[in-house]
Amino acid sequence: MHTSPKPPLDGADQPLDLPLDPTAPPPPPGSLILDRPSAAAEEDAAPPPAPAPARWRGWPIVLAVLIPLAAAVAWVLKPDPPLLVLSAPLLDFGSVRLGSTSPPLTLTVENRGERPLELGPLAVAGDAAADVRLVAEDCSGRVLDPGETCIVRAVLEPTARGRRLAELRIAGELPASPRRVPLIGDGIAPRASVEPREIDFGEHTVGHAAPPAAVVVRNLGTSPLRVEALVFEGLAAGDFALHDDRCSAAPLAPLASCRLELVFVPTAAGRRQARAWLRSDAPEGLPAIELAGQGLAPAARLTADAASLDLGAQALGEAGPPRTLTLTNAGTAPLTVTSVEVVGAASSRFAVDAAACTAAPLAPQAACTLAVTFRPDRQGPAAATLRIHHDAAGSPHEVPLSGLGLAPGIRVRPPVLELGEVPVGSRGGAVAAVIENTGLAPLRIASAIPAGDDARAFEIAGDGCSGRTLAPETRCEIAVRLRPRRGGSYRGELVVRHNAGDPERIPLAGTGLAPQLAVTPEGLDFGTVVLGAGRELRLELISRGRAPLRVDGLRLAGRGRRHFALVDPGCTRRPLPPGRRCALRLRFAPTAVGEHGARLEIVHDGESGPASVPLVGRGAEPPRPQLAVEPESLDFGSRPIGSAGEILTLTIANAGDADLELAALRLAGPHAADFQLVPGSCAGRGRVPPAGSCTVGVRFRPSAAGRRGARLVIEHNAAGGSDLVPLTGVGEETPPAPG
Template sequence: MAWAASRQVASWFPGLSTLLAAMGTVALAAVLAMLLAALAPGLARAQDADNGERLYNNPIVAGQRTCGNGACHGGLPAGAQNRIGNGLNAAFIQSAVGQQAQMSFLNGRLTVEQYNDLAAYIARALGRTPTFLAAPPTARPTLAPASLNFGSQPLAQATPLQTVTLGNAASATAALTIATLGVTAGSDFAVAGGTCQAGMALAAGGSCTVSLSFRPTVAGTRSGTFTVTHNAGSSTVSLAGQGGTSTPVIGLSPSQLTFAETLGSSAPSQRVLVSNTGQAPLLFSAFALGGQHPAEFSLQASSTCVVGSAVAPGSNCALDVNFTPAAAGTRSAVLTLQHNAAGASSTVALVGQANSTATPNLTLDALVLELGTQALGLAGAPATLTLGNSGDADLRFSALRVTGRHAADMVLGGTCQVAVPLPPQGRCTVTVALRPSSLGSRSALLEIASNALTGLAAISLQGEAISLPAPFVTLSQPALGFGRVTVGTSAVPRVAELSNTGSAVLQIDSITSSSAEFQLTHDCPANLAAGQRCALRVAYVPRPGNAAEQVVIRSNAFSSPNSVVLTGLGVSDALPQLSWEGSPSSLAFGTVETGRTGAGPGLTLVNQGPGEATVSALVLVGPDAGVFSVGGGSCMGGLRLAQGERCTVVLSFAPAIAGPRSASLLVATTGSPPPDIALAGTGATPASGTPMPPVMPPPATPPVTPPPVTPPVTPPMTPPMTPPPVTPPMVPPPVTPVPPPPAPPATPTPFVTDVNSLDFRAITVRTGGRSEALTLRITNRSTAAATLRAAEASAGFTVEAGPAGDACSGVPWTLAPGASCTVQVSFTPSTGGSAQGELLLTAQDNSSHRVALMGEARTEVTNVGAGASTPWWLLALASGAWALFRTPHRRRTLA
């Protein structure tokens, strides 16, 4: 095979055969691999010799000769004539079409790809080497099916929707841009929905759908064309339907009746509903019982369908049937209705089970439940299934469950209950609603297990999920901890940002907190636009002892209600107060190129007293905390500051992608913390060919060398770190610095979570035990479907799918744009003491998102807060603490 390929390559490049002959097999394989790799971009262009053969031998323009006609170039290879060899070069074919009168009818009828296909076929037929035209980027539209037939439909009534799919083939080299969508003017067909829209661009491999309907206005055959115009021309689907005359249309529900009765007794009657959905009266000419055991079934006088009477259009009547078994076993018959609708007759199957003892019998009013079209992530209107007991003993359900591929998307309800008996002739309902977790068709089975002789019954569930704009709530901090605060004073107010990261307006119904100790204010409007944010500001005026509360946000978001946990501890001690020198409230980094690092001006932290305070941790929290970092200053975890002493904090900003980014800097301390510092910066895409000089930090004030660090009595969140030796800052020489080569930007992950950390330290968990699970919502923030390839938790923590209908049921798990799903994380310590780890979410493109995890194996829950004797005070501090804890951990994975 390698030699055959080498001969083909040699035919493309004269003189190569001599070189190949002198090479061994191994060298040949290596050269061939490199040559084919070099040719790959050109070969990727589709030259289809088979398509070229069809173009050559079949009319391209109706009524005109083919290229293979004897009066033109003749059949290949035997009948080749009229300089057909020039056709080895696609450019010659194109030139001939424009210059030769005999071929002018082809002018404007062939694409570059078709010229290349013709050249490929001529070269194959003649055993020669082709030359191709360079193909410009081209969309490759597909529209399927090619035709739709809506069948016969009563006048002025619309048919169920039928769907066509417009796609751009994976081999396309340009996006397919939709210009218009429409049907033949004046036809009885209409565009009734779908995901395709004018102006939409479909990438290679992408697709969208169009829903079409047929509503005949006159009788007879109706036809039309659905046309999509786009940047590759136009695509069509032929449409056909039959407008019905004014005739009745009969419907039977159900089409089978099933009875169960003890010998010597008569079963209660069951009803068949006969409907007329046509445009003319439905007339009955006869009702007849036939089959194997017709004498054991009878029509009851309570029936409202009568021979010789008419059922008006849109109306219905009923037939009541009774069963009186004459012998044990299965008994059957057929009820036939003679009428003036299509087919002239209809039948209802009758099945009875004659038992020697009393038994229950399960009846269902449907075998399929259509759940309709439903927006992603929202529960639709429930469909109802009625269950009946037509037997003469109690019917007991042992299971009412949903199984199948999309079982998690189905929400059950109704009055039927497991272990609650349904008496003879009783009825109950099961409701099913669709709450889809991803786009597309959704299907499952509703299984009903009971003590009926029929055993397990299964009902098909079908629905369709579509994407609609929806809001999404993101909180910069899931918890605000105030720690220890002296009674009679007020803690520095803390702020949590509420952002609408969805694609629709967030309608905020209420933002409430019932505690008198935590005083809430906010600037959130009733309607928060997509991409906007507002602030929740909380002040803490403590009473003695622990305080715990939450701010509850109720809205139209799928995750509502959302909450922010509030904690604090009122003490009688006078606590040292830490503050920022100069009282800054924010730090702006300006614009920094992606892949570069910018440093902001240093911050100075001062202990105002009274007494000594320990800086437990410097923590970054917020939606973009990962692009900011702390380092280079003298402040660090475990540092003790005497009254009047100060230390410095240096922060940097390293954006991976373009756009505005924000976070907050928090200080965990044994004293009263300073106000949070709001951080902001903007990532910018580097200008092509114009390197940007590196962002240089301003000269820093020499920090005061801190005293030796003595470990505190109670360990902080992370092990105390001895500060490195302080080196005085160096003043750079007055020369223009040479910018370093930019680091490759990190691949932005499509996934975000509703919080950046999960803290189990407020939950009592003993060694070897398992905590209550905390729920984490994962959202695809990108504009394309994204696949979650892995979800891994560090040792001591467990991640798994939750019981919710929107759970991520396993990996890989694909989410549509803006869609979300949930996982549950538990703390499962095997040793005592504190534990820290992370949940690593990895996308299909290997980009990742991290959620910090922390827990404490202990037997007593104490107050957590910024001023507590240990820094267990802030749920959101975990994300920053994790930046100080980078030791690799063994992971537990979501299966």
């Protein structure tokens, strides 16, 4: 291929040769390829040697276009600079207790650019830089290829409370170097306070504990406070002790409080002082608690809880409730009560139980109780003195005693309790006796019990008095009723026991109304009844008392009771008023021959108790027919074949006591045709009365030679239902006539 020469460009006097070598390696990616001839062009370009090419002066223009274009392409295809990417924008260590180390936090550093990233040294800076420690890192001075990472691990070890701020600085080939990563956390720690700071337990006897004193511990910090121990220091440290510990069992949360109790037990007399230190995990520790107390030498001192005892008003002859007097050893040494007595003009009316106080010495601050009772024997005031002897200063100790004797009075209205007429077995109406205290002392009623021969017939319907104490001019009631168990009058008394003197005896009176039973007739004889039949008889019950008669039950008893039956038990349905009567019907139906006896027992509420009515009856066989045949068989002897013999007669008799019914007369057997029934008096009769009879005839006509037999069958209503009469005869051949 040949190109025509062109004029050179201005200012260019040399041509621009761009040789193209087909064996040269390809340009790198992103290179700008200006020209490359094809193989065909190369063939076309192989003509015979030609003259030297002429200079083309248009190359400067081409270069002016291509050079900026190549620069632009080179800028577009230029690799991205290194790009540093962090796994977190900051590291937050949270709350960390002073003196401890947080869990390590990891920061991953990655080069996401297209060129290697060269990192410089890492550094921690800021106000709390000393609190942050890098425990591991592989980034300092390292070159990260594109996509490669390195890590930084750091921990927080706070040295002060509150927010801790620092930063991790990463230097390197970066647009803004160093790169800063915030590091934050909070330092926490408990802060303890104690109240009060001083405790004075006051004066206490040597060896005796003072009341516990409370100490309040508060956590004013930001993390749990652990109280470890309480330590006592000082010359009298052994006199003080921890009584109750409610702080060391579990850590104390922030702003929470707990309580300790300290106790003082002096071991010697005089001023006792010590100091208590509370050990905890608070950084600042706790201030000391100043402790003090006064030890006193022991000494006994008797005190009583009352200056005098008034035992109040009491009924004559009765001891009132005990009044107690408490003695206390208010000193600091044991005290012994040697004896206790009552002295004075009325000393016999007072009694004292001092066993609880004289049995053993009283320890310091211990107490015992005396029990004093008053039992007057005359009306009016009584006075005495209780004298207590002991081994302390001020013995004997005296306590005045006083009491008032009073007498009760009793009045009963009405003087007699009339309980009226009451049916036997029922309860009458209640009648009340009113008891009133007419005296000046309380009236105590112990019991109220019916007495006398008929005491069991009287019942207490209501008792508002027994076991009760009536104040003067007050009253109570006791109600009594009659429950008679028989007819007639009842007498008794209500015995009321009390503290006003002899028992009161209130007369009791009443009448029992009893029903009475009469039976007519007094026995039942049913006579003779044949088996299978029955007979009914009537029995009347009569109420003859003064109260309604109640029949509670009827029953048959005795060996023959199965032959009797109660047909109508109507008398048990309702009470029978006096003078009224009701009827019973009984039936006798024997099931066996002979005499049968039983009794009807009547249970009622009458005075006589259960009634028994005898029952008797006889069972007999029913009349039955009895067949008798005479003769018992018929023998006709020998007869020529075909000839009829004489008629033989049978007599049928009734030997029983009921009609004999003849149902049928017939011949049966193998030769029944050789015999013939001849009507007699039995013909046309179906019934034969007792001791009666009838006849029937039979004729023999043999039809063959030899022994001939049959049976006369008599069907009837007697035992067995049928009878058989044997019939026999002999048939003979007739000899031929001579000739």
